[in-house]
Amino acid sequence: MKICIYGAGAIGGYMGLALAESGADVSLVARGAHLEAIKKNGLRLLIDDGERVARMNATSNPADLGPQDYVIVTLKAHQAWEVAEQVAPLLGPDTAVVTAQNGVPWWYFHAFKGQYAGQRIRSVDPEDRQWNAIGPQRAIGCVVYPATEIIEPGVIKHVYGNKFTLGEPDRSQSDRVVKLSEALQAGGLKAPIVPEIRNEIWLKLWGNLCFNPISALTRATLDVVATDPGTRALARAMMLEAQRIGARIGVHFRVDVERRINGAASVGPHRTSMLQDLDRGRPLEIDALLTAVQELGRMVDLQTPYIDSVLALVQQMGRVAGVYPTFPEPKPEDESPEISVD
Numbered sequence: 481m482k483i484c485i486y487g488a489g490a491i492g493g494y495m496g497l498a499l500a501e502s503g504a505d506v507s508l509v510a511r512g513a514h515l516e517a518i519k520k521n522g523l524r525l526l527i528d529d530g531e532r533v534a535r536m537n538a539t540s541n542p543a544d545l546g547p548q549d550y551v552i553v554t555l556k557a558h559q560a561w562e563v564a565e566q567v568a569p570l571l572g573p574d575t576a577v578v579t580a581q582n583g584v585p586w587w588y589f590h591a592f593k594g595q596y597a598g599q600r601i602r603s604v605d606p607e608d609r610q611w612n613a614i615g616p617q618r619a620i621g622c623v624v625y626p627a628t629e630i631i632e633p634g635v636i637k638h639v640y641g642n643k644f645t646l647g648e649p650d651r652s653q654s655d656r657v658v659k660l661s662e663a664l665q666a667g668g669l670k671a672p673i674v675p676e677i678r679n680e681i682w683l684k685l686w687g688n689l690c691f692n693p694i695s696a697l698t699r700a701t702l703d704v705v706a707t708d709p710g711t712r713a714l715a716r717a718m719m720l721e722a723q724r725i726g727a728r729i730g731v732h733f734r735v736d737v738e739r740r741i742n743g744a745a746s747v748g749p750h751r752t753s754m755l756q757d758l759d760r761g762r763p764l765e766i767d768a769l770l771t772a773v774q775e776l777g778r779m780v781d782l783q784t785p786y787i788d789s790v791l792a793l794v795q796q797m798g799r800v801a802g803v804y805p806t807f808p809e810p811k812p813e814d815e816s817p818e819i820s821v822d
Contacts, residue, residue: 647677
């Protein structure tokens with residue numbers, strides 16, 4: 481089984497090492513000092529007071545690797561859009577592309593049942609770049625739950641969690657998703673296959689869409705955002721707007737809002753990924769987490785005044801800091817109309 485991890489950062493490297501230990505032929509696409517360290521010393525994982533090391537083929541050029549059975553894209557959504565065409569050398573006739581990212585995936589309405597079947601999400605895939613370059617029929621959904629970080633080039637620290645939930649957009653339990661699940665489990669990870677991956681996507685998105693931008697705007701850690709009366713109320717209002725949108729397109733939320741917020745609070749003084757990116761001057765993952773939900777709200781004719789307000793603030797903050805936008809700006813005639821908050 482040939483597997484390429486495209487974007488072998490903290491999460492990608494963690495997955496790649498586990499898959500290599502399962503016996504898969506794993507290649508990594510990485511860059512910079514991290515790539516050079518992997519080439520020189522192998523990929524090191526610090527976990528449970530121990531260390532694991534694996535040597536894998538690593539490159540910055542996907543054309544070096546040839547067609548794969550699976551390409552697991554662990555870049556953030558805006559980065560994945562930027563490199564869509566560069567994935568081409570990795571694609572054979574039956575290659576599956578696993579989208580291991582936060583937010584609404586570009587293939588969301590592929591194999592969808594209902595009136596929105598085949599709809600494209602402009603805010604995460606402008607100009608249908610991934611839809612055309614990769615093809616939605618290749619997509620396997622993946623919801624990432626672990627927390628990991630790169631503490632120095634070539635060295636990943638595992639913080640918590642080992643579950644990667646998988647699912648086919650058409651809800652089938654295909655051979656390809658079963659084999660991938662088995663490989664991940666053989667490497668010591670949890671990889672359940674669910675019949676409706678969209679429900680799992682929304683369960684994680686539900687928290688990301690409010691906790692991430694609020695933490696970036698206030699610089700508060702997750703426990704503070706989820707327990708301070710003001711920010712908790714704002715997060716709850718945003719989540720209720722999102723829940724109404726999700727329900728309109730068939731999403732089932734298996735926990736209620738209060739339980740989801742309490743779960744976030746229990747994580748403790750965690751700095752969200754958006755806050756970390758802001759501090760490091762990296763592009764902010766705004767569109768897949770917030771703009772896409774706003775877009776879906778427009779699609780189903782539901783207003784989102786709380787999401788709109790927080791989105792406007794975090795976009796402006798990102799522009800001032802030089803870390804947004806990451807996608808082409810809309811043409812003037814495509815700009816959203818003013819939104820009433822009545």
